[in-house]
Amino acid sequence: MADLFAGLPVTSIAASVPWYEQLFGVAPFHPNEVEAVFEADEHRYVYIEQKPSIAGHGFVTLFVDDLDTHLAAVADRGLLPESEETYDNGVRKTLFRDPDGNEIGIGGGPAAA
Template sequence: MVDLFAGIPVTSIAAAVPWYEKLLGEAAFHPNEVEVVFEAAEHRYVYIEQKPEIAGHGFLTLFVDDLDTRLATIADRGLRPASEETYENGVRKAVFRDLDGNEIGLGGGPADA
């Protein structure tokens, strides 16, 4: 088994949490005053950490089973991707940018098309 904690630096934890809740759903836990953890999948977490000196330089991509359903759920929470693309092999990627400019991509295979 593999556990994953992928971190994204943000300027303000208070400002970032509502945006990440729209993208990833309710926070899993708050380990301290400057970090908030979201569960992307079992044993796989994305956390945001208040680190203004490096905020805006993070990027990650999460692959999901049903990209269209995930995008619809996120849209229902009021967030839309900044861009979407389809690669030659049919893999799709939707890119979201948080308030600091960090890039969070959601990808899915050609079966979603």
């Protein structure tokens, strides 16, 4: 088993952490003053790093077991995706953008009938 860390550049850690807490529903740990790490799932982390010169140019996609339940929990925390797409094979992907414009996709299997 390997741990996965996916990073996204942001303008300000202080300004970005609340938005990511809404998205992931967890508080981060801070390995230093310019990074915040969120555990998306066991051994899978998304971290944000304060890098103003490249902020907003990142993208990452996560897949979850139950997309509808996951999206409902995120909505309960105050965030809605900006778009949703369904591919020919029934896989769905939603797209969120953080305050800097980084794209965070959350996908899953077909919608429940």
